[in-house]
Amino acid sequence: MLSSSGLLFGGFQISLDDALSDLCFVSHAHSDHTAAFRKAGKTIIASEETFRIVGREPQPHPKIGGLSLFPAGHMLGARQLHAKLDGETFVYTGDFSLHDSYTAGSAPILSCDILMIDSTYCSPSMRLPQRGQVAEGIRRFVAGGEQSIIVFGAYQRGKSQELIALLNDECSVAPVVHEGIAKICEAYERCGVRLDYLQAGSEEAKEAMRHPFVAIMPPSKVSREFGSNLSAAFDRDVLTAVATGWAHISVFPVDKAFALSDHADFRDTMRYIYESGAKKIVCANSGSRAAALHLRRLGFNAIEKSELGAPQQTTLQECMAKK
Numbered sequence: 001m002l003s004s005s006g007l008l009f010g011g012f013q014i015s016l017d018d019a020l021s022d023l024c025f026v027s028h029a030h031s032d033h034t035a036a037f038r039k040a041g042k043t044i045i046a047s048e049e050t051f052r053i054v055g056r057e058p059q060p061h062p063k064i065g066g067l068s069l070f071p072a073g074h075m076l077g078a079r080q081l082h083a084k085l086d087g088e089t090f091v092y093t094g095d096f097s098l099h100d101s102y103t104a105g106s107a108p109i110l111s112c113d114i115l116m117i118d119s120t121y122c123s124p125s126m127r128l129p130q131r132g133q134v135a136e137g138i139r140r141f142v143a144g145g146e147q148s149i150i151v152f153g154a155y156q157r158g159k160s161q162e163l164i165a166l167l168n169d170e171c172s173v174a175p176v177v178h179e180g181i182a183k184i185c186e187a188y189e190r191c192g193v194r195l196d197y198l199q200a201g202s203e204e205a206k207e208a209m210r211h212p213f214v215a216i217m218p219p220s221k222v223s224r225e226f227g228s229n230l231s232a233a234f235d236r237d238v239l240t241a242v243a244t245g246w247a248h249i250s251v252f253p254v255d256k257a258f259a260l261s262d263h264a265d266f267r268d269t270m271r272y273i274y275e276s277g278a279k280k281i282v283c284a285n286s287g288s289r290a291a292a293l294h295l296r297r298l299g300f301n302a303i304e305k306s307e308l309g310a311p312q313q314t315t316l317q318e319c320m321a322k323k
């Protein structure tokens with residue numbers, strides 16, 4: 001049974017990417033999904049990689065029959081939750097992608113009766129370019145600026161590591177990265193993902209920065225104004241860019257914006273919905289209201305997550321007492 005605080009399953013109330021119950025499923029390590037890690041006393045169901053990326057040692061969680069996790073694409077460690085009980089199946093995709101990336105495999109489409117799906121890009125305006133085209137655009141941009149300093153803005157968790165891997169593989173470039181990005185890279189490497197980068201402030205990075213170089217910083221710090229200041233400081237041309245799916249519909253104050261997305265776009269979200277065979281759709285995360293409305297117009301039985309009813313139980317102790 002689904003409620004506003006999660007899934008009541010096998011006697012357990014399981015929060016889905018929030019912290020409303022004692023037992024919480026965390027689909028991946030982006031901060032808008034990790035509230036459970038920021039609250040004391042929560043038992044967390046997540047991949048080993050997600051634990052490591054948020055800086056925690058993996059911990060065991062109750063073995064729950066009929067409950068399983070599947071890859072979600074999106075970023076290293078992202079998982080979908082699949083629950084089967086009394087012949088009925090439920091899937092929560094979390095943020096997902098149906099395409100392989102440089103640092104994560106694609107998500108399988110899981111058959112189910114009830115599908116709670118990330119609807120961030122479930123809008124007809126979000127038809128993203130193919131990943132290969134975006135990668136080729138970045139490759140050309142970097143090659144064309146080989147006498148310049150190039151600074152990319154990218155989110156620290158997931159997108160920066162994807163961009164580093166792309167720059168390593170497609171451009172043979174080891175970028176200089178902000179300290180916060182390097183910390184997440186270390187977690188990736190502990191999970192077996194090799195990334196070639198230089199941490200800002202290190203002797204290696206200082207040496208590299210005597211020449212034209214490529215850098216990655218948090219997107220909030222990268223702008224044309226920042227580029228001008230950097231150009232004056234280094235006496236060299238500076239090119240600025242961002243790498244985010246939102247570049248498809250938003251304007252950023254940089255020289256070039258690349259729609260490097262780790263989300264399913266509108267077509268892939270609709271493909272998942274059709275191929276899952278779900279009889280009921282629950283739209284979750286940002287854009288859920290508009291997505292549910294759009295799906296209802298198409299004839300789907302769809303609601304947004306906030307329309308789910310109130311929970312019957314809230315604590316793990318209560319759940320365990322009823323078992």
Ligand SMILES: [Zn+2]
Nearest residue numbers: 028030074095
């Ligand atoms: Zn995410």
